[in-house]
Structure formats: structure tokens, C-alpha cells
Amino acid sequence: MIAPLSQSLWDLHLRVSPTTRTLLECGKLHRGNIEFNISLLDNRFICGDEGLFEKLRTRVPAGMVTRESQNLAQELTGLARTRHEKYGQTIFHLEPNIKDGPGGLRDYQVACWMAQIEEMGRSREWKDPEELLPAPLRSDALNAIDFLDAVRCFSTTVRAAT
Numbered sequence: 001m002i003a004p005l006s007q008s009l010w011d012l013h014l015r016v017s018p019t020t021r022t023l024l025e026c027g028k029l030h031r032g033n034i035e036f037n038i039s040l041l042d043n044r045f046i047c048g049d050e051g052l053f054e055k056l057r058t059r060v061p062a063g064m065v066t067r068e069s070q071n072l073a074q075e076l077t078g079l080a081r082t083r084h085e086k087y088g089q090t091i092f093h094l095e096p097n098i099k100d101g102p103g104g105l106r107d108y109q110v111a112c113w114m115a116q117i118e119e120m121g122r123s124r125e126w127k128d129p130e131e132l133l134p135a136p137l138r139s140d141a142l143n144a145i146d147f148l149d150a151v152r153c154f155s156t157t158v159r160a161a162t
């Protein structure tokens with residue numbers, strides 16, 4: 001089942017990394033593979049064994065994050081710095097990169113991951129990313145993300161049509 005799905009995603013030019021890991025392997029910080037560490041922070045159930053997913057979500061990343069929060073946060077901030085340098089450390093571009101540029105969607109995700117790391121260190125529980133946003137800023141932040149999502153979707157559609 002995985003091979004045809006992966007092939008279909010690759011044919012759509014989506015980058016996928018189908019790998020298999022045990023729960024024990026998921027419970028360790030993978031130095032040099034920040035994408036895998038991020039996938040643990042950003043996990044969500046799509047299909048399969050819900051019981052196994054719940055074990056993963058409730059037991060594994062929280063322990064790894066609690067033990068490795070400093071290293072994980074350093075890797076995330078290092079990635080953000082590198083990404084910002086690539087885009088000239090400015091949000092003032094004629095055609096900004098909505099996803100990866102400073103102030104873009106990826107910065108929102110990094111902020112959510114950092115908040116999730118802090119929350120897991122405190123409570124060892126997953127929280128909805130929206131709950132982690134400061135209450136006074138929550139509405140404005142969600143409106144801004146909705147706007148960036150719409151701009152990204154619209155600009156991709158326009159480029160594909162031209």
C-alpha cells in the first residue's frame with residue numbers, strides 16, 4: 001500500500017520520505033535528521049492503527065522532547081536563521097516567499113513547535129497549536145495565517161495557469 005501511495009505523491013512533485021520506525025526509535029532525538037524530529041512534533045493521524053498512533057502521540061515524543069528540548073530548540077532556531085539568511089533577513093521583497101521567507105508560514109510553524117516543546121516540558125501533553133498561541137494575539141494570528149494560506153494557494157494557482 002505504501003509504494004503506490006508514495007509513487008503517486010512523487011508524481012505530483014510532493015517530497016515524501018516513507019520510512020518505518022519503531023516506537024523506541026521515535027523516542028530518540030535524531031541528530032542530523034531535523035525533518036524526522038519535526039515530523040514527530042507535527043504528527044497527525046491520517047489512517048491506520050489508531051491505538052498505535054495514540055501510543056506514539058502520548059508516550060513517545062513527549063519523553064524525547066522533555067529530555068532533548070534544548071537541542072531540539074537549537075536545531076529549530078538554527079534552521080530558521082539559515083532560512084532567513086537565504087531570504088535576506090527581510091520581509092520586504094517584491095515577491096516574498098510566503099512559505100519560507102521571514103514572517104511566512106514556516107515561521108508560524110516554528111513558533112508552534114517551540115510552544116509545543118515548552119508545553120511538553122511543562123505538562124508532558126500535546127496541545128492543539130491554537131491553544132498555545134497567547135490569548136490576546138490568537139485571533140489576529142489565526143487571521144494572518146489564513147491570509148498567508150490563501151495567498152500561497154492563490155499565487156500557486158496563478159503561476160500554474162500562466
